[in-house]
Amino acid sequence: MAKIAIVYHSGYGHTKKQALAVAEGARAGGAEVDVLEADALGDPEGDDWAPLDAADAIIFGSPTYMGSVSGPFESFVDKTSKKWFTQAWHGKIGAGFTCSSSFHGSKQVTLQRLCELAMQHGMIWVGPGLMPTEPTHPDTDKDGNNRLGFYLGAAAQAGQNASPEEAPTNGDLANAHALGKRVAEVAARMG
Numbered sequence: 001m002a003k004i005a006i007v008y009h010s011g012y013g014h015t016k017k018q019a020l021a022v023a024e025g026a027r028a029g030g031a032e033v034d035v036l037e038a039d040a041l042g043d044p045e046g047d048d049w050a051p052l053d054a055a056d057a058i059i060f061g062s063p064t065y066m067g068s069v070s071g072p073f074e075s076f077v078d079k080t081s082k083k084w085f086t087q088a089w090h091g092k093i094g095a096g097f098t099c100s101s102s103f104h105g106s107k108q109v110t111l112q113r114l115c116e117l118a119m120q121h122g123m124i125w126v127g128p129g130l131m132p133t134e135p136t137h138p139d140t141d142k143d144g145n146n147r148l149g150f151y152l153g154a155a156a157q158a159g160q161n162a163s164p165e166e167a168p169t170n171g172d173l174a175n176a177h178a179l180g181k182r183v184a185e186v187a188a189r190m191g
């Protein structure tokens with residue numbers, strides 16, 4: 001059984017919802033899943049990092065704040081440098097997801113940041129592999145497949161005034177689920 005660790009930050013609960021959908025998808029793909037909050041992790045040598053070290057795949061998630069990953073997530077990124085020195089995560093699968101309030105909102109930058117993190121660690125990046133819904137209007141076609149048209153990772157949108165109960169949309173959560181499932185399937189294939 002493939003082991004997948006999901007490590008994310010969420011200030012207000014929207015990215016958390018996305019993380020839980022990714023986890024559900026990974027379990028549906030047959031993986032054993034650990035979900036970790038990036039800002040709750042202590043020293044990289046501590047036991048709370050063990051699920052990351054043991055995982056076949058790590059899926060990174062952060063809201064987009066001011067055009068990139070959030071501060072707490074970036075603090076976690078800095079801590080991973082201890083793993084970088086020994087290339088402890090080399091060869092693991094990596095993937096990412098983000099949520100922001102605008103349809104685009106610089107989510108691409110966040111996904112690129114997450115991918116760059118994985119690349120520095122020598123990981124193998126897997127995207128969701130979802131075609132966008134065509135034709136689509138992101139505001140009205142809320143359940144559409146990859147309605148926001150991102151390919152590097154799973155993207156979700158949650159309007160400024162929408163609570164985590166209202167957003168992300170079912171479609172965005174389905175995309176998160178699809179990313180988790182795909183990563184689990186790729187991890188199983190790689191043995």
Ligand SMILES: Cc1cc2nc3c(=O)[nH]c(=O)nc-3n(C[C@H](O)[C@H](O)[C@H](O)COP(=O)(O)O)c2cc1C
Pocket residue numbers: 009010011012013014015016063064065066067068099100101102103104105106157158159160
């Ligand atoms: C400090 C801060 C900066 C933000 N910057 C952006 C941004 O650059 N682009 C965007 O579309 N939304 C931005 N937002 C909105 C959040 O991305 C959005 O509310 C998201 O759903 C929050 O996720 P969370 O509930 O997991 O924290 C920002 C929110 C905060 C609090």
